[in-house]
Amino acid sequence: MQSSFHFIDWVIVAAYLLAMAGIGVYFSRRQNTLDHFILADRSMGWLPVGLSLMAALNSGMDYLMQPSATIKYGAVLTVGVVSWLAVYPWVAKVAFPFYHRLNFYTAYEYLEARFDVRVRTLGALIFVVWRLGWMATAMYVPSLAINAASGGQVDLNTVTITVGIIVTLYTMLGGIQAVIWNDVVQFCIMFGGLAATVAIVLFSVPGGLSEILAVAGAAGKLDVWVPLVDASATTPIAQVVSFFTQPLTLISLMASLVFGRMATYTSDQVMVQRLQTTRSIKDARQAFVVNAVGDALWMVGLSFVGLALFAYFQNRVLPPEFQTDKLVPYFMSLAFPAGAVGLVIAAIMAASISSIDSAINSCSSVAVVDIYNRLWIGKDLERGAQSAEGERRQVMASRVATVLFGGLGTVLACNVSRIGTLLEIANKVVNAFSGPLFGIFLLAMFSPQSRSGGVLAAGVAGAVVSYYVAYESAIGFMWPSTFGLAASLLVGAVLAAIMPAPADAPGRHLTWRAVMARPVA
Numbered sequence: 001m002q003s004s005f006h007f008i009d010w011v012i013v014a015a016y017l018l019a020m021a022g023i024g025v026y027f028s029r030r031q032n033t034l035d036h037f038i039l040a041d042r043s044m045g046w047l048p049v050g051l052s053l054m055a056a057l058n059s060g061m062d063y064l065m066q067p068s069a070t071i072k073y074g075a076v077l078t079v080g081v082v083s084w085l086a087v088y089p090w091v092a093k094v095a096f097p098f099y100h101r102l103n104f105y106t107a108y109e110y111l112e113a114r115f116d117v118r119v120r121t122l123g124a125l126i127f128v129v130w131r132l133g134w135m136a137t138a139m140y141v142p143s144l145a146i147n148a149a150s151g152g153q154v155d156l157n158t159v160t161i162t163v164g165i166i167v168t169l170y171t172m173l174g175g176i177q178a179v180i181w182n183d184v185v186q187f188c189i190m191f192g193g194l195a196a197t198v199a200i201v202l203f204s205v206p207g208g209l210s211e212i213l214a215v216a217g218a219a220g221k222l223d224v225w226v227p228l229v230d231a232s233a234t235t236p237i238a239q240v241v242s243f244f245t246q247p248l249t250l251i252s253l254m255a256s257l258v259f260g261r262m263a264t265y266t267s268d269q270v271m272v273q274r275l276q277t278t279r280s281i282k283d284a285r286q287a288f289v290v291n292a293v294g295d296a297l298w299m300v301g302l303s304f305v306g307l308a309l310f311a312y313f314q315n316r317v318l319p320p321e322f323q324t325d326k327l328v329p330y331f332m333s334l335a336f337p338a339g340a341v342g343l344v345i346a347a348i349m350a351a352s353i354s355s356i357d358s359a360i361n362s363c364s365s366v367a368v369v370d371i372y373n374r375l376w377i378g379k380d381l382e383r384g385a386q387s388a389e390g391e392r393r394q395v396m397a398s399r400v401a402t403v404l405f406g407g408l409g410t411v412l413a414c415n416v417s418r419i420g421t422l423l424e425i426a427n428k429v430v431n432a433f434s435g436p437l438f439g440i441f442l443l444a445m446f447s448p449q450s451r452s453g454g455v456l457a458a459g460v461a462g463a464v465v466s467y468y469v470a471y472e473s474a475i476g477f478m479w480p481s482t483f484g485l486a487a488s489l490l491v492g493a494v495l496a497a498i499m500p501a502p503a504d505a506p507g508r509h510l511t512w513r514a515v516m517a518r519p520v521a
Contacts, residue, residue: 050290193347439488
């Protein structure tokens with residue numbers, strides 16, 4: 001591969017990174033209380049929060065992964081946008097109203113109020129592991145893109161460390177406000193880069209749209225129904241085994257997306273914290289709609305890029321042992337004019353950094369509220385009850401935690417490539433532990449009979465099952481989260497039936513039905 005990077009491309013990327021750091025410096029002067037650092041005093045409107053949600057939910061991983069996966073598995077991936085219709089009733093009628101009636105900094109404070117500090121700590125630790133994996137992957141992707149677009153002239157780890165330092169800096173300085181407004185800018189850059197990519201790849205294929213659809217259709221890439229089992233499986237047991245070991249089917253895709261997104265908006269501090277910054281439940285719902293529409297357009301656009309690249313490379317020879325995850329930057333090196341490469345690399349970095357800053361900020365929030373204050377100091381924070389000196393200490397602790405998580409994520413990002421393709425990384429590292437955490441919250445919200453010991457055992461069981469399915473079994477890579485959720489709920493339900501909590505247990509007034517009887521704050 002030849003380098004497609006010109007001087008103007010480097011200027012665009014450098015200007016983008018400096019602008020992100022500048023926004024962090026601008027908001028740093030306002031971060032004088034923990035409430036402002038973590039929740040922006042609940043002053044954010046629905047549009048910036050919605051754009052931030054979309055940018056945080058997606059990463060530069062999508063930019064390389066979605067076209068690559070579409071080439072391999074076809075248009076079935078675009079059907080995933082329908083999952084938003086199934087998720088909306090849950091978030092609009094269950095999760096959003098529930099959290100807006102609770103007065104907590106983090107979602108895991110609720111777990112202690114409902115059960116005890118052990119369940120809270122387990123939930124917080126699962127979240128931190130989950131988001132560290134996300135952070136590491138998001139840092140790795142722009143490094144992969146720049147390495148490929150520069151023809152290997154730019155070292156992977158050098159880019160990773162540079163991105164890690166800059167995003168950690170502005171997140172440490174500006175808190176959640178800097179994160180949200182940076183995400184708004186990054187949303188615009190993401191879609192600008194996507195529009196440029198779609199336009200260039202469309203005009204690069206002789207015959208245009210009709211040729212792209214004809215080539216994809218002839219190769220079966222437009223089929224949305226992937227066979228559920230291998231045709232060679234004849235016995236019922238063999239068919240069941242074949243069903244769960246298929247790499248990807250429509251059922252495994254929808255299960256992964258629906259349960260994964262429900263988990264995200266219920267148990268993921270990144271999303272819960274964003275929604276807590278809004279002024280009302282109505283604002284939170286509107287923000288979710290912006291998030292869903294933006295994600296659907298994003299994924300459909302990237303899938304189209306995959307189909308177009310499939311047609312483009314039909315009569316071209318790829319380098320030996322070429323990874324399809326590098327196909328987008330490789331195409332850029334062949335067809336993109338100077339300046340366009342820098343814009344798309346900036347878009348990939350924007351998509352990645354919006355996930356990184358969200359993960360760092362939320363992990364530091366959990367570390368300060370759920371670990372430092374609750375376990376180290378031994379007390380919970382009361383909102384608005386801190387002295388000015390106490391608030392300064394809390395903000396300083398948050399900034400120290402931000403630096404530590406940024407450094408740890410950078411180290412992990414330098415080693416994440418050993419796991420496999422980006423689609424496998426996404427489901428094995430990023431999403432594997434969302435299921436067990438979601439199971440813990442479902443038991444807390446809807447099972448009055450559950451007690452802390454049973455929920456603790458359920459969470460551990462779900463995490464073990466997720467790990468086994470992801471790394472030690474032949475089960476398809478779309479299933480770890482769903483299996484972990486099922487294991488958590490099964491173990492929790494059995495233990496609740498065997499050893500139910502007494503009717504006067506302290507946390508039973510915090511089930512979903514009881515909390516929804518309260519007025520909205």
